[in-house]
Amino acid sequence: MSSVEPVGADIGINHISKTFSVSATKALIKAVNDISLHISRGEFVTLLGPSGCGKTTTLRIIAGFETADSGEVLVDGKPISNMLPNKRDLGMVFQDYALFPHMSVFDNVAYGLKQRKVPKKDIKDRVAEVLKLVGLEGFGNRSPSQLSGGQQQRVALARAIVIKPRVLLFDEPLSNLDAKLRVIMRNELRKLQQRLGITAIYVTHDQGEAMSMSDRIVVMSQGMILQVGTPQEIYRYPKERFVAQFIGKVNLFPGKVTRIHENKAHITILGVEFEVPCTNEAFQESSDVLAVVRPESFRMFPEDKTELKGQIKDRVYLGSVVEYTVAIREKDVVVMQYDPSELHEVSDEVSLTVPTGNIHLMPAIQGE
Numbered sequence: 001m002s003s004v005e006p007v008g009a010d011i012g013i014n015h016i017s018k019t020f021s022v023s024a025t026k027a028l029i030k031a032v033n034d035i036s037l038h039i040s041r042g043e044f045v046t047l048l049g050p051s052g053c054g055k056t057t058t059l060r061i062i063a064g065f066e067t068a069d070s071g072e073v074l075v076d077g078k079p080i081s082n083m084l085p086n087k088r089d090l091g092m093v094f095q096d097y098a099l100f101p102h103m104s105v106f107d108n109v110a111y112g113l114k115q116r117k118v119p120k121k122d123i124k125d126r127v128a129e130v131l132k133l134v135g136l137e138g139f140g141n142r143s144p145s146q147l148s149g150g151q152q153q154r155v156a157l158a159r160a161i162v163i164k165p166r167v168l169l170f171d172e173p174l175s176n177l178d179a180k181l182r183v184i185m186r187n188e189l190r191k192l193q194q195r196l197g198i199t200a201i202y203v204t205h206d207q208g209e210a211m212s213m214s215d216r217i218v219v220m221s222q223g224m225i226l227q228v229g230t231p232q233e234i235y236r237y238p239k240e241r242f243v244a245q246f247i248g249k250v251n252l253f254p255g256k257v258t259r260i261h262e263n264k265a266h267i268t269i270l271g272v273e274f275e276v277p278c279t280n281e282a283f284q285e286s287s288d289v290l291a292v293v294r295p296e297s298f299r300m301f302p303e304d305k306t307e308l309k310g311q312i313k314d315r316v317y318l319g320s321v322v323e324y325t326v327a328i329r330e331k332d333v334v335v336m337q338y339d340p341s342e343l344h345e346v347s348d349e350v351s352l353t354v355p356t357g358n359i360h361l362m363p364a365i366q367g368e
């Protein structure tokens with residue numbers, strides 16, 4: 001394809017900070033606090049974190065709509081901090097699509113090309129090609145108001161990629177769509193990004209979106225990066241309480257390492273001793289730890305089968321999964337069972353097992 005060849009750029013973010021001052025209250029808000037990150041050519045990286053953690057600000061600094069107080073952004077190793085947004089070779093797709101309502105789909109997509117003084121004939125070809133790519137062939141004459149939400153979102157995407165950007169920045173682009181369409185669009189978007197080889201930085205607070213689309217996820221909180229890793233690393237091996245709790249449901253058991261040798265640590269959880277894999281060099285005998293166990297890691301039995309025993313306090317039937325709260329030694333343990341063929345009842349006595357490979361140890365901060 002001539003107009004949209006693989007063109008991903010390599011992005012470096014070095015020690016970026018941004019503080020806003022709110023003049024009315026004289027308050028200072030540290031929106032971004034010393035963030036560093038490297039994103040490889042063609043990679044899909046998601047910034048994930050709660051509202052107000054600095055995702056949009058980070059994206060806007062990369063795009064050039066906001067200036068960092070300190071630090072710099074590099075594209076293929078070259079600083080771009082002094083470059084105007086329209087010179088940065090970046091396409092941006094926003095939550096509200098920001099389509100021009102009075103312009104046809106064609107003119108919306110052609111806008112960036114006209115600005116760049118691309119010849120008329122080329123504009124026609126490139127817009128047609130990109131509309132085909134996003135599945136909107138033949139929609140050029142419609143106005144945005146004659147399109148569904150998903151179609152409008154595709155126009156926004158077409159408008160961003162028609163200028164052949166080397167990087168695509170997405171700020172919650174799917175949050176206005178219904179749940180089913182979001183899933184369809186996220187898969188399409190990911191496939192398109194891979195096909196074009198464009199580097200993508202994606203902002204969301206939807207963990208499902210982040211998990212399913214990303215090569216790597218960057219978990220942010222209060223303007224800082226807490227952890228960077230593949231979706232599996234972030235889910236299975238969170239480094240701290242916030243990351244563990246922000247992504248999916250989780251059980252956290254405080255404990256002390258009683259013995260450690262050959263990458264195996266002994267720890268007592270709910271009165272039962274486990275020997276769990278542990279490669280964290282910082283851990284030693286008597287280290288305080290938090291054991292992370294995902295609810296789906298447990299298996300549950302109606303009979304008195306294992307040492308880990310308790311009573312069902314609550315049951316939530318969700319169709320594909322049943323979520324139980326099991327009281328064990330006065331602690332509420334969340335257990336998910338994906339085969340609901342045999343339902344357990346509230347107040348049933350049950351026993352649990354958990355494969356030791358599914359127990360992950362994190363350092364406990366004092367007081368945890």
Ligand SMILES: Nc1ncnc2c1ncn2[C@@H]1O[C@H](COP(=O)(O)OP(=O)(O)OP(=O)(O)O)[C@@H](O)[C@H]1O
Nearest residue numbers: 020022029031050051052053054055056057058205
């Ligand atoms: N122009 C501004 N002036 C003052 N404060 C701002 C400005 N822009 C952002 N902030 C503040 O900076 C912090 C980070 O905002 P940002 O928009 O980056 O968060 P976010 O992670 O994108 O959140 P959300 O998920 O709600 O979109 C917030 O506390 C916000 O109120």
Ligand SMILES: [Mg+2]
Nearest residue numbers: 055056057171
């Ligand atoms: Mg935002």
